[in-house]
Amino acid sequence: MSFKIAIIGAGSVGFTKKLFTDILCVPEFTDxxxxxxxxxxxxxxMIKAILDRIVEANRLPTKVxxxxxxxxxxxxxxxxxxxxxxxxxxxxxxxxRIPLKYGIDQCVGDTICAGGILYGQRNIPVILDFCKDIRExxxxxxxxxxxANPMAMNTWAAIEYGKVDTVGLCHGVQHGAExxxxxxxxxxxxxxxxxxxGINHQTWFIDLRLNGRxxxxxxxxxxFEAHPVYSRQExxxxxxxxxxxxxxxxxxxxxxxxxxxYRKRPDEITRWIDMSDWIHGETGxxxxxxxxxxxxFETEYPQFLxxxxxxxDSKKRSNEHASHILExxxxxxxxxxxxxxxxxxxxxNLPQDAIIESPGFVDRFGINMAAGITLPEACAAxxxxxxxxxxxxxxxxxxxxxxxxxxxxxxxxLVGAVSTPEEVWQMVDEMVVxxxxxxxxxxxxVPAARARLSTSGVKTREWxxxxxxxxxxxxxxxxxxxxxxxxx
Numbered sequence: 001m002s003f004k005i006a007i008i009g010a011g012s013v014g015f016t017k018k019l020f021t022d023i024l025c026v027p028e029f030t031d032x033x034x035x036x037x038x039x040x041x042x043x044x045x046m047i048k049a050i051l052d053r054i055v056e057a058n059r060l061p062t063k064v065x066x067x068x069x070x071x072x073x074x075x076x077x078x079x080x081x082x083x084x085x086x087x088x089x090x091x092x093x094x095x096x097r098i099p100l101k102y103g104i105d106q107c108v109g110d111t112i113c114a115g116g117i118l119y120g121q122r123n124i125p126v127i128l129d130f131c132k133d134i135r136e137x138x139x140x141x142x143x144x145x146x147x148a149n150p151m152a153m154n155t156w157a158a159i160e161y162g163k164v165d166t167v168g169l170c171h172g173v174q175h176g177a178e179x180x181x182x183x184x185x186x187x188x189x190x191x192x193x194x195x196x197x198g199i200n201h202q203t204w205f206i207d208l209r210l211n212g213r214x215x216x217x218x219x220x221x222x223x224f225e226a227h228p229v230y231s232r233q234e235x236x237x238x239x240x241x242x243x244x245x246x247x248x249x250x251x252x253x254x255x256x257x258x259x260x261x262y263r264k265r266p267d268e269i270t271r272w273i274d275m276s277d278w279i280h281g282e283t284g285x286x287x288x289x290x291x292x293x294x295x296x297f298e299t300e301y302p303q304f305l306x307x308x309x310x311x312x313d314s315k316k317r318s319n320e321h322a323s324h325i326l327e328x329x330x331x332x333x334x335x336x337x338x339x340x341x342x343x344x345x346x347x348x349n350l351p352q353d354a355i356i357e358s359p360g361f362v363d364r365f366g367i368n369m370a371a372g373i374t375l376p377e378a379c380a381a382x383x384x385x386x387x388x389x390x391x392x393x394x395x396x397x398x399x400x401x402x403x404x405x406x407x408x409x410x411x412x413x414l415v416g417a418v419s420t421p422e423e424v425w426q427m428v429d430e431m432v433v434x435x436x437x438x439x440x441x442x443x444x445x446v447p448a449a450r451a452r453l454s455t456s457g458v459k460t461r462e463w464x465x466x467x468x469x470x471x472x473x474x475x476x477x478x479x480x481x482x483x484x485x486x487x488x
Contacts, residue, residue: 131162168340
């Protein structure tokens with residue numbers, strides 16, 4: 001087989017390498033072309049060198065090109081994959097820093113909450129540019145695979161306004177299933193069957209079977225509470241399981257941002273989180289992790305390049321959906337996964353226009369969703385709160401409507417539990433002014449927002465958050481890695 005895959009945001013070096021090696025684990029795919037594109041020529045140079053080394057070491061005919069000209073990369077592509085972070089770490093830092101001034105403590109801030117909503121405002125204009133290029137220069141009926149957050153908002157914009165065949169992809173379901181299999185004592189992940197459904201990052205394991213035996217709430221709660229690690233790291237997640245009756249896919253820290261109950265009081269936050277790793281609830285944890293990872297990669301690049309000389313091992317193919325979807329579409333080997341698509345009746349008690357994440361099957365005929373799923377009422381209620389915020393956020397981003405943007409932020413569950421309307425109005429003005437370089441649709445609104453900030457009487461505070469850690473230096477990371485290696 002011979003076709004072209006364009007990867008936008010290919011400068012996300014580690015993730016691009018994973019997608020690349022996964023796809024080349026499919027025997028029929030060795031003679032394809034990967035077109036890499038990114039706004040950073042430096043990152044493109046690094047990732048192309050790594051992928052070229054993989055091709056050379058494995059003696060493959062695979063073609064790898066790299067260009068900062070996105071349209072050129074997309075031209076003739078059958079599949080376009082996006083893993084972009086619009087605004088980079090600079091804008092992301094404001095997604096965390098500015099809400100903290102108003103008492104809003106986020107662990108990740110890339111899906112909803114104040115940070116996720118502004119992230120969507122930066123992404124959506126760019127997503128629509130991608131879609132325009134796909135419609136105009138990609139292969140007819142090209143498929144757009146979106147890995148970028150905020151997943152639901154990006155996918156919503158691409159489908160509704162970009163008019164491109166789009167699927168959103170995430171690995172939260174797989175990670176949650178791995179946890180459940182472990183606590184239940186499964187010898188392998190293959191022993192666990194499940195139906196997981198909802199919206200991205202608020203997806204729920206509504207049916208669990210271990211070797212065909214149904215697993216109920218009480219057994220699952222007991223298994224998590226008995227686990228020596230998860231009982232500490234997933235306290236909030238276990239509490240939601242007890243109250244809702246089903247387990248959520250999302251990590252302890254991420255889930256805490258989507259609910260109005262666990263992060264609204266600083267003295268309560270530390271009760272529910274665990275500081276053994278950023279993902280369990282640390283303030284700005286993912287920002288710290290991303291900053292350290294970028295610095296580490298830049299310093300240790302020669303070692304990453306050397307590791308690329310190893311043969312591709314198909315047994316190490318990851319559970320990221322992209323390669324499996326492409327394999328099913330091109331070879332008709334059926335694949336079952338969990339995909340982000342427009343609802344259209346798949347989940348009976350969520351809005352029809354929402355972007356849901358739910359089980360589907362892929363073959364030559366495309367992605368075929370399993371319809372007629374009904375969520376438990378508490379799960380549906382929680383999802384609907386986020387969907388309403390997502391809908392307003394998408395519409396605000398399309399129209400450049402700062403008043404609608406403020407209403408979207410006001411209706412966010414955690415923001416609404418912490419901040420007053422006056423605080424929300426000022427916070428959004430401050431974020432739009434700070435991120436104006438990445439918000440072209442709000443250019444007309446920035447002068448008035450800046451003027452309001454100069455006369456506003458709403459008080460803020462300089463607050464690091466309830467559980468903030470400093471970014472570690474390369475030397476500290478190297479010493480920690482060496483100590484872990486010695487201990488292991």
